[in-house]
Amino acid sequence: MAILVTGGLGYIGSHTVVELLNNGFEVVIIDDLSNSEKFILKNIEEITKKKPVFYPFDLKRKELLTQVFDAHKIDGCINFAASKAVGESQLKPIDYYENNLFSLINILQEFKERRLSSFIFSSSCTVYGQADTMPIDENTPLRMPESVYGKTKQMGEEILIDFAKAYHRKISLLRYFNPIGAHPSGKIGELPIGVPNNLVPYVMQTAAGIREKLSIWGNDYDTEDGTAVRDYIYVVDLAKAHVAALQRLMNDPSDETLIDIYNLGTGKGSSVLEVIKAFELANNVTVPYQICERREGDITIAYANPYKAEKELNWKSETSLEEALRTVWQWQKYLESRKV
Template structure:
């Protein structure tokens, strides 16, 4: 079975491609390389012994997307391709709406015209906004997200629900919490272009001396140490959930399915807890400074992922320190590539 993976050379996408190939799926990747590099394709092949088909273009280019669907018997899609930085989305909201929504709509047009089902959407816990109670389960009311990024994810979910119902398609929405870590081979990991927007790669680069100090955005939140709390999930655990969700879609008897799953550990960790866990796991220092809160950030979010365990047979298995240890191994690998 051939699966299209958009953004398949990106952070979560590349780890998911590895898991798909290891589970005997054929994989076609579309990635515009805006937030990754070509060596990731080679590393996927080294890890799996299999080479996915790769097309380097932007999903907003409809004519090229049609050519990919013409060339391959695609039977499902996992859609990662999107701009993803909360802070940046506040500065460039129109770019986020254009990229994240137009690319999704173009994909769905092709799937509708060719009568293809089995669509998995890379969504986010940002669709819940600042939830009133913790942990957050799939029945937690959605709120208008603080960030433009979060709004594109919430809009994407609504588009997909309408698509599934109107055209009798099977769709799964996977709401991630905060992915961290790198592949145990140290050949795949988060590869931000320029200054990192996410916490852990910035911690990694600060420990490596690439950045002078980590900026901790606010220490006046109503939490134990004053810093914001998130649910940090190991990226390989997250990638395995996509395979489980895809297998459920494929073997589901119903023509129309809209499944929603939270993917997280069920435990929240503060920014400073992550910093100190990184220092402990890798025996390195991470200098930091406290700054003003960042626009679009919420105080606390962590998951109830019981539904994924019950219906997909999936749960997070990797501890925070274990995941952070793989981050440092990835950084050392990147340093050897530069020598």
């Protein structure tokens, strides 16, 4: 079966492509390389000994997207294509709405016209905003997200739910918490272009001396140590959840509408300071940091109740925070070796 993976050379996309190939799927990747680099494709081939088809273009170019669907018998799609930086989304709201929603709508137009189903959407726990109670399960009420990025994810979900109901299709909305880590091979990982927006890549680059200090955005949150708390999930565990969700959609025998929603996390929250200390301990390095004012769009605390995914997908996050952070340092060493 051929699966279209949009944003398939990005961070989570590349790890999911590896898991799809390892599970016998054929993969067609579309990625405009705005947040990745071409060498990731070569490394996916080295890891899996298989070669996915790759098209380098922006999904907003609908005529090129149509050509891909004409050229391949697509059986399903996993859509990762989106701009994803919370801080940047506040500064460039129109760019985020255009990129994250127009690309999704273009894919769904092809799905509608070709009567395709089995669509997985890369969503986010940001759709819950700041939840009143922890852990967050799938019945937690959605709130207006704090960031434009979160709003695009919530709008994307609404578009997909309407699509599934109107055309009797099968979709899965996967609400990730905070993906971290790299592939055990050290050949693919999170590759921030420019200054990192996410915590762990900034920790990695600070430990490597690329950044002078890590900025901690606020230490006056209502948490144990004053820094924000998140649920950090190992990216390979997360990638495996996508394969499980896809198999569930494809193996469903009914012709009825199916809308699956899953929270993907570990069920445990860790503060920014806890992540820094765990990284230092796992890799025997020092991470200098400074406390800054809170960043607009950030919430205080979020961690998952992953029970539904464990029950229905037979999936569970199995990798500890320290193990995941060890792979981050291996990835950094690989990146350094490429410059020699």
